[in-house]
Amino acid sequence: MFTIKNLSMIYDMDTDEKMYALKGFDLSLPDRGLIGIIGPSGSGKSTLMYCLSTLKKPTDGSVCYNGTELTMISNAEREQIRRREFGFVFQKHYLVPYMTALDNVMVAAVNNEPATREKAKTFLAALGLGDREIGKRPTKLSGGQCQRASIARAMINDPKVLFADEPTASLDHENAFNVMRILKEYSADRLVLVVTHDRSILGDADRIIEMWDGEISSDGGTV
């Protein structure tokens, strides 16, 4: 699905002390499976995810997604891919505070049809948010419920790739494992990339890529 060649990302390009977030590596990712990208803070794992998801444009190298060179396409095309083919779970849930959990899921939907709304309800129910919770605003939900609502939001368009950046960072252990279980199930027929510094949540990962100082230090292992 993704073929990455010589991927580099340099911050502070205009200054003398350039900061290499990614130091020119190659990587290939499959169509499905749960892949963990792990590494300490500043290792470049989030930057890698942002480059793959088109949120960031790398300084150098190529990111080929299903035959499309993501570094060469226009902003509009990038937005289109993000909207229709990618799903995002961010470290913070980024739920819109004045909307209900259900409406928050619908925010990402490409259409507002009743069938999509039903689908959103189904996702939320599968994630443990019942009829009572889906009508509540984020301030009335727990951190775990908010994060699960944000996972439903990421899933609503049936994305081919789901990017999850530290999806369990604000959750307790039980909720963290629940979220990971959901992501594992979801990865059966698509690619789920989980960026984390917490190795313990990647027990079910199909592949773990370890990053260190902007480079891949190990690839392919499991916990």
Place this chain on the structure above:
Amino acid sequence: MISALALSFAVIYIVHVLLMTSVEGFKPMLLDYPKKVGFFSLSEKTLEKSKVRGAENGDAAEKEQAIVDALRAKEGVKDVTWAQVLQARYQAVIGQWSEEFPLYTSTEEIERYLKHTGAKLVRGRLPEADGEVVIASMVMKNQKLEIGDWFSKDSFGENFRIVGEVESDSMVSAGMPNHYYNCGTYYVIQYNEANGNLGEFFTEMGVEIGAADVIYDLPAHRRHFREDCDELIAGVVNAISAVVMFFVAVTMLIAYVSFLRNRVNEYCLYASIGYRRWEVYGMMMREMFIIFGIGFLIGFALALPSAWLIQTVVLEPAGIVSVIWYPGMIAKLGAIMLLILGLLQIPVLVSIRRIKTIDLVED
């Protein structure tokens, strides 16, 4: 934001209704009454220097008589009488107007005058003796007068007693003179609207009107209405609207900028999950239209009942003529709101340009 818009709408509308009481109250006196009755008095100097048609070489009295005869001969002119006048005062929320009414020497003349003007005696009786007057209902109410009271005691002393109340569309009053008190004497002409331009008639007659001459005809009243009432009030209403709306616009601008700042994360999310900027702009605009639409509707719903309440509880008991339905003003307020909406494009467009994706926020 909605409440600021709604309250501003209601306040401006109510101020408009209150100020317009002057226009509505003066209308019958300034626009309707002079369609039926006119007054004039020409100075001796004017008459002497003018070559009045039919009395070119006559003295002032002969010239004046020629003018009066010519007037009486005109079709649509019913009566031309040299008579004393009094002024009936009408007080609006802002400003007042005093309009002359004639003092005839017989009850029959008064009857004919009331018939000509379409006024009807609704209470009391017609004047029968010197110093008796019948006053327009609206003036009675406005000046808190009753039958048996002295008319405008402050101005005319205890010289004119109210014996009846008359009702008409044009606030008509009439009476009989008091020989101890004279407020001025004029020719009082009862005519139809087509003869309302006395100035034009005098010009045709060869009269050279001077500063000392008095002509209260239809064009003079219309001019007064336009300049001293309609345009003046419109100017005041516009000035008040401008000041209020300026503050509303500034408040809205500040409130909206803060509103946008509180929603940075939301816009950031939209951009990150693939919304185009114009889609976010569309969402913002839709939201703004809803805010302004609701503000407009609530303002409208507040303004009309409030205006009705003020009319019923304050204006009507005070004898002040008022109208509460001004579609033109509502349209104007709608247009002002659109203008403010246009102004809010500035922060919207600035924030659209500044939308970041989540990666930049978290960097």
